[in-house]
Amino acid sequence: MNIVAAQSGGPTAAINASLLGVYREARENKQIERIFGARNGIEGFLQEKLVELNGLFDTEEQAQLLRQTPSTVLGSCRYKLPPVCPDEKTYVRIFDLLDKYQIGAFFYIGGNDSMDTIDKLAQYGSMIGSPIRFIGIPKTIDNDLMHTDHTPGFGSAAKYVATTVQEIIRDSSVYALNSVTIIEIMGRNAGWLTASVCVLRKNGEVAPHLVYLPEKPFRVSDFIRDVKEVQKQHKAVIVAVSEGILLDFEDHADDGRHQVLDGFGHVGQLAGAGKALERVVRRELGCKVRAIELNVMQRCSSHLASMTDLREAETIGREGIKAALSGVTGVMMSIKRLADEPYQIEIVQTRLHGVAGLEKHFPEEWITAEGNQIRDEAIPYFSPLIQGDLYVLKKNGIPMQYSL
Amino acid sequence: MNIVAAQSGGPTAAINASLLGVYREARENKQIERIFGARNGIEGFLQEKLVELNGLFDTEEQAQLLRQTPSTVLGSCRYKLPPVCPDEKTYVRIFDLLDKYQIGAFFYIGGNDSMDTIDKLAQYGSMIGSPIRFIGIPKTIDNDLMHTDHTPGFGSAAKYVATTVQEIIRDSSVYALNSVTIIEIMGRNAGWLTASVCVLRKNGEVAPHLVYLPEKPFRVSDFIRDVKEVQKQHKAVIVAVSEGILLDFEDHADDGRHQVLDGFGHVGQLAGAGKALERVVRRELGCKVRAIELNVMQRCSSHLASMTDLREAETIGREGIKAALSGVTGVMMSIKRLADEPYQIEIVQTRLHGVAGLEKHFPEEWITAEGNQIRDEAIPYFSPLIQGDLYVLKKNGIPMQYSL
Numbered sequence: 001m002n003i004v005a006a007q008s009g010g011p012t013a014a015i016n017a018s019l020l021g022v023y024r025e026a027r028e029n030k031q032i033e034r035i036f037g038a039r040n041g042i043e044g045f046l047q048e049k050l051v052e053l054n055g056l057f058d059t060e061e062q063a064q065l066l067r068q069t070p071s072t073v074l075g076s077c078r079y080k081l082p083p084v085c086p087d088e089k090t091y092v093r094i095f096d097l098l099d100k101y102q103i104g105a106f107f108y109i110g111g112n113d114s115m116d117t118i119d120k121l122a123q124y125g126s127m128i129g130s131p132i133r134f135i136g137i138p139k140t141i142d143n144d145l146m147h148t149d150h151t152p153g154f155g156s157a158a159k160y161v162a163t164t165v166q167e168i169i170r171d172s173s174v175y176a177l178n179s180v181t182i183i184e185i186m187g188r189n190a191g192w193l194t195a196s197v198c199v200l201r202k203n204g205e206v207a208p209h210l211v212y213l214p215e216k217p218f219r220v221s222d223f224i225r226d227v228k229e230v231q232k233q234h235k236a237v238i239v240a241v242s243e244g245i246l247l248d249f250e251d252h253a254d255d256g257r258h259q260v261l262d263g264f265g266h267v268g269q270l271a272g273a274g275k276a277l278e279r280v281v282r283r284e285l286g287c288k289v290r291a292i293e294l295n296v297m298q299r300c301s302s303h304l305a306s307m308t309d310l311r312e313a314e315t316i317g318r319e320g321i322k323a324a325l326s327g328v329t330g331v332m333m334s335i336k337r338l339a340d341e342p343y344q345i346e347i348v349q350t351r352l353h354g355v356a357g358l359e360k361h362f363p364e365e366w367i368t369a370e371g372n373q374i375r376d377e378a379i380p381y382f383s384p385l386i387q388g389d390l391y392v393l394k395k396n397g398i399p400m401q402y403s404l
Numbered sequence: 405m406n407i408v409a410a411q412s413g414g415p416t417a418a419i420n421a422s423l424l425g426v427y428r429e430a431r432e433n434k435q436i437e438r439i440f441g442a443r444n445g446i447e448g449f450l451q452e453k454l455v456e457l458n459g460l461f462d463t464e465e466q467a468q469l470l471r472q473t474p475s476t477v478l479g480s481c482r483y484k485l486p487p488v489c490p491d492e493k494t495y496v497r498i499f500d501l502l503d504k505y506q507i508g509a510f511f512y513i514g515g516n517d518s519m520d521t522i523d524k525l526a527q528y529g530s531m532i533g534s535p536i537r538f539i540g541i542p543k544t545i546d547n548d549l550m551h552t553d554h555t556p557g558f559g560s561a562a563k564y565v566a567t568t569v570q571e572i573i574r575d576s577s578v579y580a581l582n583s584v585t586i587i588e589i590m591g592r593n594a595g596w597l598t599a600s601v602c603v604l605r606k607n608g609e610v611a612p613h614l615v616y617l618p619e620k621p622f623r624v625s626d627f628i629r630d631v632k633e634v635q636k637q638h639k640a641v642i643v644a645v646s647e648g649i650l651l652d653f654e655d656h657a658d659d660g661r662h663q664v665l666d667g668f669g670h671v672g673q674l675a676g677a678g679k680a681l682e683r684v685v686r687r688e689l690g691c692k693v694r695a696i697e698l699n700v701m702q703r704c705s706s707h708l709a710s711m712t713d714l715r716e717a718e719t720i721g722r723e724g725i726k727a728a729l730s731g732v733t734g735v736m737m738s739i740k741r742l743a744d745e746p747y748q749i750e751i752v753q754t755r756l757h758g759v760a761g762l763e764k765h766f767p768e769e770w771i772t773a774e775g776n777q778i779r780d781e782a783i784p785y786f787s788p789l790i791q792g793d794l795y796v797l798k799k800n801g802i803p804m805q806y807s808l
Contacts, residue, residue: 044580071574163707166805167705167707168700168704170805290700295694296575300574301571302571303567386800386802397563398606400607
């Protein structure tokens with residue numbers, strides 16, 4: 001049989017490692033003949049944008065190039081599959097194409113919305129009695145998928161955030177005057193990535209002094225009070241804030257944010273929380289203030305990838321192939337943690353139905369009562385995920401990258 | 405005799421390497437007894453904030469920790485020395501303190517404004533017949549100092565910019581739709597750092613497709629025309645733009661930028677050019693658009709430091725000590741390039757008088773006639789400066805950093 005793999009949703013540093021896992025396990029298996037990649041996810045598949053991958057990643061150097069290339073080499077999409085009723089024709093088209101290319105298994109590497117897509121395909125497949133297997137391979141820097149300890153891509157993003165925030169702390173602390181530095185970190189409804197800055201405490205950092213997540217209501221007046229409190233001890237106040245915090249301005253009116261709905265009805269392009277707070281601090285405290293967005297760098301910095309993350313991403317891809325060959329369909333491959341120290345995991349299968357459309361939030365009990373800091377109890381969760389460095393092949397002083 | 409070193413101006417990834425060079429050469433020299441560091445530059449020196457450094461950086465591990473720590477371990481300032489007439493009392497205070505601590509040589513590691521400070525001190529010293537030597541050690545990611553081929557700190561910033569922009573290119577090119585990504589890079593009046601993205605061409609990158617520097621007038625209508633032209637060939641248009649470009653909006657009115665004067669009368673907190681252009685693109689072209697500021701990360705990312713840069717920064721510190729011991733004063737240590745390939749430099753001395761207050765701009769002849777791209781002729785200038793990687797000591801998956 002042949003197989004097809006596709007990538008969907010926002011880029012991460014580990015999504016190509018999962019593709020590599022799917023590819024390598026498939027190549028080692030005699031049952032699988034042709035390995036197709038669909039460009040631009042299910043949207044590209046519908047347009048028959050297929051490319052045969054066989055032979056592309058067989059040598060160690062080819063594999064390493066794919067592994068160290070961030071984002072998605074196959075391209076991505078943000079395409080929402082319509083409901084089967086009344087729009088069956090999209091599904092008929094997809095299954096016609098699957099037949100045409102003699103696809104026995106479909107692997108979709110993506111986040112929450114992608115799991116919704118693969119879930120719908122698996123359900124339709126069951127409905128029409130198709131033998132094709134549909135397997136979800138998770139990835140998201142948001143770490144907000146249910147029924148998995150964490151998601152591939154998250155560890156590398158967290159390693160970038162820890163490394164970069166530490167450098168920003170050094171940068172922000174050089175002058176002998178009061179200053180506030182606000183670092184805005186990705187996370188729409190879940191504060192996992194922002195919370196991960198707590199790992200810096202293991203290395204003796206006191207900053208960031210304040211951490212705000214979307215899981216807690218954010219009151220501007222409380223924020224100003226918190227900053228004033230920290231200023232009693234630290235000239236340079238460092239604040240980490242999720243992009244997704246919902247600012248309750250009360251009387252602190254601000255007009256600086258715009259929100260756009262994306263294709264899934266989510267609020268998109270949230271960036272702006274940091275800048276809004278920068279204006280608040282300038283107005284209320286009058287001190288030097290700077291907002292910094294870690295922007296797309298936090299999801300695509302392969303040069304700072306976590307080796308633990310990349311290894312797991314590759315393994316979870318391999319396990320996806322094994323699951324499909326064992327006849328399983330409609331599952332997401334997921335990570336079960338067995339121990340924090342020494343860190344140990346195993347790859348298990350989760351019914352897609354329990355994953356798609358749900359979001360896993362950062363645990364309330366790991367946030368302080370004041371809602372402005374992460375408890376030490378969270379550190380053993382995050383720390384293993386950022387261990388190990390990728391050895392990066394370079395050319396002319398710059399990382400080499402693969403382009404399909 | 406004793407010596408004192410201080411750091412001033414904006415952080416870089418190489419400024420501590422220069423301090424290490426001063427320290428090591430001083431420790432290897434019997435004539436020098438105590439090595440003082442002044443916290444927060446000349447401002448801290450005036451407040452007698454001195455710390456004795458002897459013994460702190462003698463082992464290879466101590467040295468490595470200092471080398472891999474970004475920003476300034478001694479702290480910094482943006483303090484402008486008043487003119488000798490009519491304000492001599494500040495100078496009297498400084499020279500009293502120099503006497504009190506039996507300082508024979510003063511080393512100031514900084515940029516343009518810091519060279520102004522050390523120049524004034526050297527002049528005053530000559531005027532009063534002081535035997536104390538004043539040596540300027542250059543650093544700035546802006547690369548805008550006159551009479552030096554380039555400045556320590558620039559190579560590491562350029563290596564960060566090249567690596568990160570390449571990753572952003574991957575991130576920005578995943579969707580099958582028109583998009584414009586605008587990357588805002590530091591550079592107030594000089595476009596060196598923005599222009600350095602041209603090194604990516606050596607690795608086969610076509611993007612960034614458009615590059616705008618402050619050396620050329622920037623017309624919004626031309627920018628829109630340029631983007632439309634690139635869109636004919638590339639769905640994902642990548643633009644690199646200096647923070648210092650002066651937007652001529654003509655009829656494209658925009659109110660999004662605010663400018664603040666810093667202590668030297670410079671326009672400060674320029675950040676905002678990218679965001680302003682983002683609004684223009686959204687309004688005029690209506691496609692997906694994102695502005696990304698590389699912000700302070702481009703000047704403090706030691707984890708991506710250029711080894712060539714760090715070695716030169718350390719050497720230039722060492723040569724500063726040698727110059728002082730030979731009796732020289734009132735000079736900046738500077739870099740003379742002997743060859744691009746194989747790359748070769750030597751450290752020479754430049755009279756401070758020809759440096760302070762002047763700015764070196766990016767050469768006109770390395771910008772295309774259209775003013776929107778860098779010519780290939782600039783690549784051999786930039787490329788050697790980003791070669792070599794720092795081996796970074798880590799703990800718990802995060803770089804170790806030194807704190808005084």
